[in-house]
């Protein structure tokens with residue numbers, strides 16, 4: 001739906017890239033479009049093909065197949081004209097160390113045909129916007145990673161591109177720099193500049209992108225707004241339960257029983273935590289049936305978690321301790337994740353009651369909102385690769 005403000009400014013159609021001597025495609029049939037004034041995220045793990053895609057879209061690499069149009073220009077046919085439309089902030093620092101920061105900007109602008117006087121005015125304005133004026137004429141070696149990143153973005157903007165590409169823009173930056181960069185990107189979007197950014201830190205960037213394509217092995221797994229992706233794939237909320245089943249109870253059957261509860265879209269077993277004997281300091285040794293009933297009553301009473309996480313319901317006083325297998329330092333414990341449709345607080349009571357009915361002890365409860373990383377795990381599984 002690239003209709004934010006007219007036709008797409010980036011069109012990628014069945015893009016393929018195979019590096020020489022590689023036996024698989026680094027980019028394997030990617031298609032998407034980006035609208036003017038849209039922030040589009042290309043998210044995926046390391047090696048997914050993000051930088052390769054950006055490399056082709058910005059004319060640094062040639063595609064093996066498919067078609068890319070940026071700002072109305074076919075990138076493969078007329079790379080020079082495409083370069084006038086776009087700017088790129090690469091994953092690795094490629095500032096010219098022989099020049100001062102200000103000279104880097106002026107040089108870049110004049111290279112792109114901006115007249116010298118205008119280039120100097122733009123450089124001054126951008127240095128100011130990115131908080132770099134004070135150090136504009138010092139040696140670039142003294143720049144921190146964050147300053148270098150700001151300078152690379154400022155440099156990219158000196159020729160007023162239609163589309164700005166950023167490859168892992170906030171990788172390893174301090175929080176202040178990240179905030180400044182996200183703020184500047186939003187401002188560019190408001191001016192109608194389209195932004196394509198890649199990252200493997202999906203959750204952080206999810207807050208700034210309008211739409212996101214999740215890639216893995218050079219293929220697009222899904223493409224939508226972050227909200228739709230999270231709602232559609234991971235559920236409205238996640239309820240993680242650490243429980244100790246009654247002796248002889250089958251963990252899978254217990255998990256399945258939770259999955260049958262109304263409002264639970266899916267129940268899955270997570271890897272069991274390997275903590276020090278006795279569990280986390282301040283954690284629970286076990287929640288007996290009485291404690292479970294109390295939890296259920298609390299939940300039924302409408303105790304809503306205030307936003308973030310409701311971690312480890314450690315109401316020590318009300319909870320039976322050391323019951324059966326729970327006293328063995330975590331052995332026999334299960335972690336079960338419930339993907340919920342609707343509010344987690346509403347499900348807490350029934351879930352705890354269902355566990356109590358099987359004489360399972362509840363060790364910890366955690367409510368969270370699903371994130372894009374959860375979506376990614378949903379799509380690709382939990383196995384490390």
Ligand SMILES: Nc1ncnc2c1ncn2[C@@H]1O[C@H](COP(=O)(O)OP(=O)(O)O)[C@@H](O)[C@H]1O
Nearest residue numbers: 019022026044045046047048049050051052053
């Ligand atoms: N210059 C290159 N030559 C050969 N293979 C490459 C080259 N650059 C990247 N690759 C491979 O292509 C795949 C995608 O890499 P890349 O686009 O850098 O992924 P990402 O940016 O998502 O981490 C990886 O398997 C990587 O090893």
Ligand SMILES: [Mg+2]
Nearest residue numbers: 050051052091
């Ligand atoms: Mg990369």
